[in-house]
Amino acid sequence: MLLAKSSSASHSIGAARVDTTRLGSAHLGTAFQAVVDLDSGAVLGAEALLRADVAGRAVPPLKLLAWAKERGTLAELDLAALTCAVATAGAAGRGVLLVNIEPSTLMNHTPEVIAVLEGRAQGLHVVVEVTERALAADPAALLLATEELHKKGYPIAVDDVGANPQSLALLEVIRPGVVKLDMSLLRDYADPDSLHVAGAVAAYAEAVGASVIAGGIETQEDLLRARVLGAGFGQGSLWGQPGPRWPEQVAESPLRFCPPPQGAPRGATDTPFSVISKHRATRVACGDMLMPLSLAVEASVARSHLPAILLATVQHVRHVPPSTRDRFAQLAQTLPVVGMLGEFVTELRIPGAHLADLRADDPLCLEWSIVALGAQSAVALTARELPRVPGCERGYEFTTTHERHAVVAAAATLISRLGSRPA
Secondary structure (H helix, E strand, O other), X not given: OEEEEOOOOEEEEOOEEEEOHHHOOEEEEEEEEEEEEOOOOOEEEEEEEEEEEEOOEEOOHHHHHHHHHHOOOHHHHHHHHHHHHHHHXXXXXXXXXXXXXOHHHHHHXXXXXXXXXXXXXXXXXXEEEEEHHHOOOOHHHHXXXXXXXXXXXXXXXXXXXXXXHHHHHHHHHXXXXXXXXXXXXXXXXXXXXXXXXXXXXXXXXXXXXXXXXXXXXXXXXXXXXXXXXXXXXXXXXXXXXXXXXXXXXXXXXXXXXXXXXXXXXOOOOOOHHHHHOOOOOOXXXXXXXXXXXXXXXXXXXXXXXXXEEEEEEXXXXXXXXXXXXXXXXXXXXXXXXXXXXXXXXXXXXXXOOEXXXXXXXXXXXXXXXXXXXXXXXXXXXXXXXEXXXXXXXXXXXXXXXXXXXXXXXHHXXXXXXXXXXXX
């Protein structure tokens, strides 16, 4: 099951062409680990695991990935490994294949990734995995890439959920059809934080019909714990070690039909106010009257047991006093995503925050909105400035909501326009 890679070789499948010139002399192969129904024990899918050797000696995948990253060849390695996995699985049989793709490869080489997937054998259904830790680094680029995969019918799986609960709030924005619980949740089963994470995942899965897979199941006790945590599927040595053979699967695996509903498509001109005001009555108030409401939304993220994301539109940088900048800088050190959009806001240089400058004619420049979205909480205040309101220096038409679907939709309109987190 090894795929030869020489220093001047290239490999192609379907419409995808993977240049491996800079990878050096190596052999890439694929091992498969079964995904099992926890109730029946039936095999419903298989995850592709990278295997490699150089000069006849096995190289640990993490070491190979680190080596490629240091040399700037991570995308080439990732695409070559993906090509190998899809080709090997397609030649071996039909069923569901889960493939892990580095977030940077998915975001920066989306067309190449899709081209490899489109070259899969008939009868092979592919679920694309990204690690949870990547969701908060560049949410705008990741959202764009996952939307492209959804359009092509490829479900998304979020891996390692629970290893770091920072990105739970983004699940409903990215809309994975599969959520994979990190094995640490099984090991720390009695820890309240583990139960909070598992509960948030279960709530998401129940709301959208996603599948939950528990990883690292080694014993019958692990199996029982996985069930209690809400997993319906599992992986681990309880069912054998990963190997080169493609595991035979049941004919109709539920994993292949797991994309959650798309919902209403997001328009290019959608804003928090346009989204929420469709469903909520609006009122008029002076800007200084809305400040306590805005501070209350900020405070809600501090009270959330699981980390939430905080997004704001401020119209223009002149409307951001030093106190607001300081609060956002402090929140950016602990929350997974803190974002601010407005004219010239990048001048604020808030450490750890995602900032995005707006053109003066952007509809968002008329809005003062603040959106807080967590795995267990959701609230938004959104306001649009009016030309003249008697008695107000600055008057607004505004509305607030705790309705989760509306808050998620409002958050998506802003996340899609954020910049990446500064180093």
